[in-house]
Amino acid sequence: MTNAPYTGYTRATWERTADDLLLALRPWASPDHSRIELPGKPSAYGQDSDSLEAFARSFLLAAARLRGADGNDPHNLAEWYAAGLKAGTDPASPTAWPRPDRLGQAKVEACSIALGLHLSRPWLWDKLSPTDQERVVDWLGSVVGEQYPPINWVWFQIVVETFLKEVGGPWSRADIDSGLAVHESLYRGHGWYADGPERAFDHYNGWALHVYPLLWTTMDDTLADPELVAQWRQRLDDFLQTAVHLIGGHGAPLAQGRSLTYRFAAAAPFWVGAITGATGLPPGQLRRAASGMLRHFLDRGVPDERGLLNLGWYGEDPAIAQSYSGPGSPYWAVKGMLGLMLPADHPVWTADEEPLPVETGDFRLQLPEPGWLVSGTRADGIVRIVNHGTDHSTPGDRRADSPLYARIAYSTHTLPQFEPPSWAQPLDNSIAVVHPQYGLSHRNGMTVAAPNVSVVDAHWVMTTEDHSPEHGSGRGGTVVEGPRLVTGSLLSGSHEVRAVRVAPDASLHPDWLIELSGWPVSGDLVSTVSNVTGLDHADRRELTPDTVVPFVRGPIEAGRLYVAVVTLAGGPPEPVPTVRVDATRIEVTWTDGATEYLDL
Incomplete structure (x- = not known):
């Protein structure tokens, strides 16, 4: 035996x-x-x-x-x-x-x-x-x-x-x-x-x-x-x-x-x-x-x-x-x-x-040093992290996001996307401003406000000028500045409540949009992004013939709070939480009855 x-x-x-x-x-x-x-x-x-x-x-x-x-x-x-x-x-x-x-x-x-x-x-x-x-x-x-x-x-x-x-x-x-x-x-x-x-x-x-x-x-x-x-x-x-x-x-x-x-x-x-x-x-x-x-x-x-x-x-x-x-x-x-x-x-x-631990029950952890929230679910064995503190960079850096570090979420059951398009733009697990010419904005160089809150000076990077060795960091280039965003998350079970508030004094272009994207998945994994407020257009992005990413978008407005529920599960997920939103504050009641708050 x-x-x-x-x-x-x-x-x-x-x-x-x-x-x-x-x-x-x-x-x-x-x-x-x-x-x-x-x-x-x-x-x-x-x-x-x-x-x-x-x-x-x-x-x-x-x-x-x-x-x-x-x-x-x-x-x-x-x-x-x-x-x-x-x-x-x-x-x-x-x-x-x-x-x-x-x-x-x-x-x-x-x-x-x-x-x-x-x-x-x-x-x-x-x-x-x-x-x-x-x-x-x-x-x-x-x-x-x-x-x-x-x-x-x-x-x-x-x-x-x-x-x-x-x-x-x-x-x-x-x-x-x-x-x-x-x-x-x-x-x-x-x-x-x-x-x-x-x-x-x-x-x-x-x-x-x-x-x-x-x-x-x-x-x-x-x-x-x-x-x-x-x-x-x-x-x-x-x-x-x-x-x-x-x-x-x-x-x-x-x-x-x-x-x-x-x-x-x-x-x-x-x-x-x-x-x-x-x-x-x-x-x-x-x-x-x-x-x-x-x-x-x-x-x-x-x-x-x-x-x-x-x-x-x-x-x-x-x-x-x-x-x-x-x-x-x-x-x-x-x-x-x-x-x-x-x-x-x-x-x-x-x-x-x-x-x-994931084989004995569901759990949640908060890791302040890397700026991670962690959720493990016994039913599917998935461990997820939500990331508001790691980007292989320093505050104020204006390089592009590294898909290995600067995505909002990582897990034991999904892989970061390594191909060149994912280095040029954050095509999955992001909160981004969508520019009609430059695409999705980056969050690299964020300021960490808490393990679940980060302040982001959104920016776009033209990366063709960077010929430095690739050792994990994002690529540099000509930078176009975007608005300041306050981003935050709450995490429990299969669900992340992901939120972004646009700075009240932000200078915005009428053609810009705000996007929240979810997990890149293939096979039997379930990946969804559900609008709570402000993100009425839902779609999916095909990264490879086998890998897709759901996302939601909406028109960008200064001072507005946008919220979505981002889900990754290995089968039918637990019911989505109840989310209540006012001007800057979010109240989340999870399916186990626990209530949490996020103030942006």
Whole structure:
């Protein structure tokens, strides 16, 4: 009898999946194993970078596999990757890797290599010859003194230099202290980090900014202030208590933010909670969360028929990629398999799976740091967020909306639209002014008034002028200013009451309209937008042959309040709430009898 009543996935399932992923890469490797040259469109950094990326990221999985199996190695993982390390760090080799001090992306991959070497040290590093060890140290050591952007990247330097210290190589206390200071500057409260100075709240909070600090403390317990480590442990627990609510009943993580092609990497912070014990979530729930994510993708064609993790969410979809994404990039998903570090008798593997919050009942949460309202419904397993605080930007920015960040709503059962038209205009889940020439206005650079209220200076952007790398933010260009809008939401069950008030002193053109659009759906999902006041024209927008978005429109008037009920459900939704509206105030009575108010 399995101890996995929800997913059916045991440790043996995870081991088999890891082995299959690693073995499927071997036909694409160079004879010396240093480069894994996968098919697909290269990243902006080129094939040399991409082939290193595939090696380094898969090596981290091989190292976790060796660690949890105490060196039992039926597939010769240690020997196979050792050969690649020797050739990749040998400057005389024709397949030598680009050095981290000469290629920015190599700074990222150096971290996976250093962490992998730490995890697999008895079976790999300790068996390298002194000459080979010296070459690896020289390659990794090129990070010392290098500058890193003030985002999650600072951990790549910290981890590498800590491994170098461990093996007697060069390292810099100043580099580590500088990186730690950046990390602390990113913390926003209640377990939430922003990935940089912008309002960049996404999965990097979990799979980077929580994962690396606590894994780092297992490498060397002399470098970190114990009080700071205690804070990190509490922050991870705070985050996981929230994050476990952001997983759908079918196992999908929230589809929001950049690097979504990393897929089940979203399981990484749950595993780190188990590895470090820094969470109050029970072991069976930690594994149910992680196994649910893995199974969600494995049940939907991931990996592909070649056994490869391609660029996409389910099937291959290059539009999901950022400019740094190449064929090796999806293998950051292996961070979602870090639980394999733990031996088979660890409680996270032996405990019975326990249900996710969305499997035990309906719930609502308010998350002030990212500015999200959250609703989960047990009947269909959908978790939705309504977003009035995240746009991968700063107040007053006049770039276009990023569909990965600036939409009003995201869920576990719908995908942001990645194609170019959705970068040029917010075609779904928006509150927009409709211009007869420029189309739908953007909300990027909003001012956050509350977790459910934002003030938007509507604007249109001619994006053809922006040739900067696409790292998640919206595109820049010539800006045409529109009116100020105060927007807000209330959320319960399947329904969001979405509202917008046009500034009383707004200068408006008679041909402008106001639009509220709903969820992009295909298949059996139900997506509707129902007018409450001011939005009498209803229609649907076809984004792809399989994906449509409902919307409502009305003539725009200064000072007027517009309200609609926006619904996403996996079947017949519960009855719509009762909504009463006066000049600036909305009263909503939900079907359970609870009453809430929204004042704009």
